[in-house]
Amino acid sequence: MNVITVEGLSFKYRRAERHSLRDISFSVKKGELVGIIGPSGSGKSTLCLTLNGIIPNSIKGEFRGTVIIRDPRTGEEFNTRETPVPRLSTVVGLVLQNPESQLFNMTVEEEIAFGLENLGLERNEVLRRLRWALEVTGLKGLEREFPPNLSGGQQQRLAIAAVLAMEPAIIVLDEPTSQLDPVGRKEVLGLVSLLNREHGITVVLVEHHTDYILRYADRVLVMADGSIVMEGKPAEIAEEAEELRKLGVKLPPVLEISHELRKRQLLDRVVLTPEEFPSRIGHRAR
Numbered sequence: 455m456n457v458i459t460v461e462g463l464s465f466k467y468r469r470a471e472r473h474s475l476r477d478i479s480f481s482v483k484k485g486e487l488v489g490i491i492g493p494s495g496s497g498k499s500t501l502c503l504t505l506n507g508i509i510p511n512s513i514k515g516e517f518r519g520t521v522i523i524r525d526p527r528t529g530e531e532f533n534t535r536e537t538p539v540p541r542l543s544t545v546v547g548l549v550l551q552n553p554e555s556q557l558f559n560m561t562v563e564e565e566i567a568f569g570l571e572n573l574g575l576e577r578n579e580v581l582r583r584l585r586w587a588l589e590v591t592g593l594k595g596l597e598r599e600f601p602p603n604l605s606g607g608q609q610q611r612l613a614i615a616a617v618l619a620m621e622p623a624i625i626v627l628d629e630p631t632s633q634l635d636p637v638g639r640k641e642v643l644g645l646v647s648l649l650n651r652e653h654g655i656t657v658v659l660v661e662h663h664t665d666y667i668l669r670y671a672d673r674v675l676v677m678a679d680g681s682i683v684m685e686g687k688p689a690e691i692a693e694e695a696e697e698l699r700k701l702g703v704k705l706p707p708v709l710e711i712s713h714e715l716r717k718r719q720l721l722d723r724v725v726l727t728p729e730e731f732p733s734r735i736g737h738r739a740r
């Protein structure tokens with residue numbers, strides 16, 4: 455079942471000279487983790503903003519095509535152009551790059567409960583969701599903390615907790631680790647994998663740490679100049695190192711090394727994770 459169906463999507467910001475998205479079509483199936491990579495300015499953030507309706511409902515411009523979101527739990531379909539953003543937020547949650555820009559309450563607890571108050575939920579339901587969001591994101595025990603006092607990784611997990619409390623079926627994350635150190639990055643990406651694998655949440659993840667995308671994504675979309683220029687499984691995308699380099703996508707060391715080893719006929723195929731090296735090299739030598 456497709457939970458996201460994008461067809462012929464083009465978008466130009468008001469006063470911009472060029473289109474930021476050009477005739478984009480793709481779909482995402484329930485339970486998939488789809489990674490989006492591409493050079494700076496290729497339209498990844500703009501695409502994220504179209505998936506929960508911020509574009510074109512709040513950020514206006516020249517919008518063509520359709521974005522249809524289906525709630526897999528009820529089967530209901532929403533055309534983002536015709537659905538208010540708060541309604542879409544209960545199906546598609548959006549997490550942005552910079553956690554600080556999303557946090558404005560005095561405590562962790564208030565931050566998570568904030569969005570729930572507008573849903574008109576009963577007190578018990580608010581508490582149930584609050585406890586669940588704290589538990590899943592590993593923030594239990596920090597309920598009364600002042601969000602700016604948390605580490606970068608904790609702040610981003612809090613931003614994710616606030617989105618999760620809305621119980622979305624789909625989460626879209628736009629470079630959620632770009633402001634984080636390696637420890638924070640690991641915390642956040644570990645949480646994203648957990649939400650996808652254990653909680654069945656469909657994930658669309660923009661991440662410039664391509665190694666993570668190659669390791670965990672079911673499918674990868676590569677964007678350049680407002681278009682999707684490549685789409686495939688991580689192993690297929692990994693074969694296109696030359697093309698990716700030309701587009702300006704930074705390749706992870708594991709890919710650089712494995713392409714080099716294959717050129718020297720020390721590997722039979724490109725590997726996606728460092729752990730695979732010993733078995734593949736051994737395999738060749740035997």
Ligand SMILES: Nc1ncnc2c1ncn2[C@@H]1O[C@H](COP(=O)(O)OP(=O)(O)OP(=O)(O)O)[C@@H](O)[C@H]1O
Pocket residue numbers: 467468469470473474492493494495496497498499500501
């Ligand atoms: N609010 C805006 N008004 C006008 N043009 C914009 C606006 N936001 C982005 N753009 C332009 O749209 C294009 C795509 O930008 P976008 O931020 O979506 O790319 P990106 O791939 O997410 O880049 P990055 O990796 O640097 O975040 C760029 O040319 C950018 O300058």
